[in-house]
Amino acid sequence: MKHMIARREWSYFVVMALAAMTHGCQGEQGETGMDDAADSTASEADTSADSEDTEPADVSDEAALPAAGSLPEALGSAWPGASSLEPNEASVTAKDAPLGVTNNLSITKGDEDWYRVVVPARTVARVGIEMNHAAGDLDLVAYDAQGRLLGSRNGAEYPYTFRGQETNTEYYGFYSEDGGAVYYVRVLGHAGATNKYSLRVDHYSYVDGQTCTGAGFSLADCDGRGSSGSGLIPFPFPDPSDSLGNAYNFASYSNYRFARRELVMLVRHALAETREAFPGTKPLSLIDICQMDGVTPGYDIGDPRHPQSTHDQGGNIDIAYFQTDGANDAEIVCNDGASHADGYCTSAAAKKHIVDLPRQAFFMAKLFASSRTRVIGTDTVLAPLIRGAAQALAALPAGDRRKISQSELSAFSNRLAYGSGWPYHHHHIHLSLQWLNQGNARAGEATALSAPAPFLGPGAQDAEGDPKPQMSNSMQAPGEAVDSLDMAWPPRP
Ligand SMILES: [Zn+2]
Incomplete structure (x- = not known):
């Protein structure tokens, strides 16, 4: 199944690419001086631990679904037979996941649990499991109503062997515009692991729209203030049947998809506008x-993926570039033949790159249209090309759906960030909304945040002999252990 293979390679590639991007956003810190570590909203980061040695999965293949033909091959024979303990081992008999917390659930040997999630209208359902990961490595996997795999902790594949980002929690977000959309989640042990777990379902009101406060939410509901993480919502899987459609996918771990409501709305709105203007x-x-x-x-496992605090508060997101081949995935877009050890396109990329400039500029114009957008970071060589494309869009005749406004155009001069402080944005753009003056998740730490250390440039070599940048210890938050980062460079296909 060609698609699945490509997807798996892509996911691995993303893992490596993201590891390489841990310096990716350091420019922002120097600009803003985020000195506002005030009230804490944080709960402690989950700690992961090595999973215990376990026996191979003991599953049988006798269960069948009405829609089994649409299941991805990756699922293969992983449908277990009925268990005497629970009648929810396959989606056809899945129990409805109750709202709130359900404790004392367990995965026993050869067991797996399925739950059905029906999402009410204008609601993001946050569905997850919590466990003591050290006692047994459970996975949560998400499927749509037809049994098609939507995603796992590790991007959009399952099963997977990569275990680098495992923690005590696993959450997904599901949205239903009209109400009634059905999803399934599946709980099972990795490599035969068994464990207790609790299931948690929370509902957050959500609606698409140009601005969050304009849609009737309070500013606090929009900018993510709230206790114990309740202020951030999981960026939901796209629903191909809603008005936005299949507009995006996730090239990241499920634990790293939490955002302010206003960020989810802004990105979905900008995508909707782009898809309308560019069929x-x-x-x-x-x-x-x-x-x-x-x-x-990355701080949840003591292995930060970005400079300290650059993605705090749920108001920052890395997004792939729109690309001329339509892949629009997390990859280096320079196409200039360089090794990119320093994290930038070379000047040759001004003539040779794969950015779909009009679409990219239009999308960014719609992100800039929000007064909540503080800055968007791009590569330094690509920035003037994107600005030029924005100028061309602004010059289109009235009535052209792709035309952007003068105020949107002006943002490409005063809110577009690039330059030596923005390495690794030859791979993605970084959208940053206004920082909060309170509610910083790190306020409980001993010392205030400081700006990330300067980028140190190429250092050691990775396993393939390619150069990798060095990580400064000063990127460590107080009291946090940081492993040496295993960085690699995403190869061009
Ligand atoms: Zn970033």
Whole structure:
């Protein structure tokens, strides 16, 4: 199944690419001086631990679904038979996931649990499991109503062997515009692991729209303030049947998809506008956003993926470039033949790149249209090309759906960030909304945040002999252990 294979390679590639991007957003810190570590909204980051040695999965294949023919091959024979304990081992008999917390659930040997999620109208359902990961490595996997795989912790594949981002929690977001959309989640042990778990379902009101407060939400509901992470919502899977359609996919771990409501709305709105103005627009990859607790991705496992605090507060997201081949995925877009060890396109990329400039400029114009957008970071060589494309869009005759306004155009001069402080944005753009003055998730830490250390340039070599940048210890938050980062460079296909 060609698609699945490509997807799996792509996911691995994303893992490596994201590891390479841990310096990717350091420019923002120097600009803003985020000195506002005030009230804490954070819960402690989950700690992951090594899973115990377990026996191979003991599953049988006798269960069948009405829609089994549409199941991805990756699922293969992983449909277990009925268990005497629970009648919810396959989606056809899945129990409805109750709202709130259900404790004392368990996966026993050879067991797996399925739950049905029916999402009310204008609601994002956050569905997840919590466990003591050290006692048994459970996975949560998401499927649509037809049994098609939507995603796992590790991007959009299952099963997977990569275990680098495992924690005590696993959450997904599901949205239904009209209400009644059906999803399934599946709980099972990795490599035969068993464990207890609790299931948690929370509902957050949500509606698409140009602005969050304009849609009737309070500013606090929009900008993510709230206790215990409740202020951030999981960026939901796209629903191909709603008015936005299949507009995006996730090139990141499920734990790193938490965002302010206003960010989810803005990105979905900008995508909707782009798809309307540019028919045939292919799905765009969304990369790291934020942890559920408001902290920058990777701190949950002591392996930060970005400079300290650059993705805090759920108001920052890395997004792939729109590309001329329609892949729109998380990859280097320079196409200039360089090794990109320093994280930038070379000047040759001004003539040779794969950015779909009109579409990219239009999408960014719609992101800039929000007064909540603080800055968008891009590569320094690509920035003037994108600005030029924006000028061309602004010069289109009235009535052209792709025309952008003068105020949108002006943002390409005063809110477009690039330059030596923005390495790795030859791979993605970084959208940053206004920082909050309170509610910083890190306020409980001993010392205030400081700006990330300067980029140190190429250092050691990775396993393939390619150069990789060095990680400065000063990117470490107080009290946090940071492993040496295993960085690699995403190869051009
Ligand atoms: Zn970023």
